[in-house]
Amino acid sequence: MAKVIVTQVKSSIKRPKDQKLTLEALGLGKIGKAVEHEATPSILGMINKVKHLISVEEVK
Numbered sequence: 001m002a003k004v005i006v007t008q009v010k011s012s013i014k015r016p017k018d019q020k021l022t023l024e025a026l027g028l029g030k031i032g033k034a035v036e037h038e039a040t041p042s043i044l045g046m047i048n049k050v051k052h053l054i055s056v057e058e059v060k
Contacts, residue, residue, distance in 0.1 A: 004047070005057045
């Protein structure tokens with residue numbers, strides 16, 4: 001599977017609880033934190049849900 005690096009670029013303040021929990025499930029919590037994940041359907045769904053708060057890069 002491909003890998004992706006997910007970086008939080010915006011705050012979760014004043015966001016719905018489900019978006020905050022999604023960020024936490026991705027391993028994020030502070031602006032600038034980056035984590036690497038496998039590009040599975042569940043991870044891609046979480047990324048899509050909070051795409052306005054994060055940036056995503058593919059690992060080659």
